[in-house]
Amino acid sequence: MGYPDDFIRVVEDIKSMRIRGAARIAREAVSALRVASEGFSGGVEEYIDYIKGAARMLVNTRPTAVSLPNGIRYVLNKLLSDYRSGLDSVEQLKDRLDRYVDEFIRISVEAAEKIAVYGARRIEDGDVLLTHCNSSVAIGVIKRAFDEGKSIKVFVTETRPRYQGRLTAEALSSHGIETTLIVDSAARYYMNEIDKVVVGADAIAANGAVVNKIGTSQIALAAHEARTSFMVAAETYKFSPDTLFGRLIKIEEREVEEVVPREWLEKNPGVRVRNPAFDVTPPEYIDLIVTELGVVSPSMFPLLIMERYGLVYSELEPWE
Numbered sequence: 109m110g111y112p113d114d115f116i117r118v119v120e121d122i123k124s125m126r127i128r129g130a131a132r133i134a135r136e137a138v139s140a141l142r143v144a145s146e147g148f149s150g151g152v153e154e155y156i157d158y159i160k161g162a163a164r165m166l167v168n169t170r171p172t173a174v175s176l177p178n179g180i181r182y183v184l185n186k187l188l189s190d191y192r193s194g195l196d197s198v199e200q201l202k203d204r205l206d207r208y209v210d211e212f213i214r215i216s217v218e219a220a221e222k223i224a225v226y227g228a229r230r231i232e233d234g235d236v237l238l239t240h241c242n243s244s245v246a247i248g249v250i251k252r253a254f255d256e257g258k259s260i261k262v263f264v265t266e267t268r269p270r271y272q273g274r275l276t277a278e279a280l281s282s283h284g285i286e287t288t289l290i291v292d293s294a295a296r297y298y299m300n301e302i303d304k305v306v307v308g309a310d311a312i313a314a315n316g317a318v319v320n321k322i323g324t325s326q327i328a329l330a331a332h333e334a335r336t337s338f339m340v341a342a343e344t345y346k347f348s349p350d351t352l353f354g355r356l357i358k359i360e361e362r363e364v365e366e367v368v369p370r371e372w373l374e375k376n377p378g379v380r381v382r383n384p385a386f387d388v389t390p391p392e393y394i395d396l397i398v399t400e401l402g403v404v405s406p407s408m409f410p411l412l413i414m415e416r417y418g419l420v421y422s423e424l425e426p427w428e
Contacts, residue, residue, distance in 0.1 A: 163427035243308025316391035316406025
């Protein structure tokens with residue numbers, strides 16, 4: 109049977125970046141599983157195949173933002189465990205899926221709240237900050253510091269080509285924070301005025317490297333050169349379990365029309381346009397990673413994951 113229109117709409121919205129931000133993508137994706145589940149009628153085995161198919165569609169929308177497949181893994185691994193233990197009622201499995209979706213969303217929201225508290229403690233009164241792209245977790249850290257009475261200023265990069273930084277600038281300015289929007293290439297120019305860089309993450313590898321919006325690694329390099337502290341705010345479900353087993357995080361390349369109009373390309377057939385959406389910041393350029401479990405160095409982040417969760421990702425692709 110086919111999938112509900114509302115489910116297909118979420119799939120397309122994630123793929124087209126109408127839904128953006130790693131945490132929001134993860135929550136919307138697991139919620140979409142619920143929408144798919146509600147639209148199913150049939151037997152138990154067919155239900156499991158149906159949910160796996162929905163999971164595959166969601167996972168294939170954005171190959172780099174690991175929060176999405178990790179959210180799907182959380183729900184699907186628990187559901188499959190129930191199924192294999194003998195739960196043989198479609199209605200019961202639907203109820204369990206609902207429960208696991210709610211659990212993941214609660215974990216995601218609570219993680220962001222804790223990160224805001226821990227990250228704000230690293231920001232001092234009078235600090236000038238810089239942030240890149242539109243990370244809800246990084247914004248939460250900055251807002252929390254401001255709400256605690258700290259006098260701060262924030263520089264925000266435009267984050268081309270889709271200008272997500274404008275959303276961040278609006279969010280911070282409307283909160284009462286003194287905000288300056290700059291073009292991406294001006295980050296190095298202003299870096300000596302910056303006390304701390306605060307960014308989010310789309311994925312964190314087993315060696316502590318951070319995958320985030322394109323331009324992050326250049327900012328980290330400039331911060332390293334200027335001896336400016338570079339802080340990553342990220343939930344533990346941003347960890348990429350694939351990297352434990354030698355797989356690389358795939359860097360998504362998006363449509364060239366985000367960079368130049370199609371008409372321009374037609375007039376300049378000899379020009380090739382590339383549009384990578386993310387880059388990799390090496391761990392040596394990162395001072396600390398703020399998680400809901402505490403503040404760690406990049407080298408300690410994978411150990412924190414393993415100590416807390418163990419090999420919870422033993423079934424890496426439960427949708428297959």
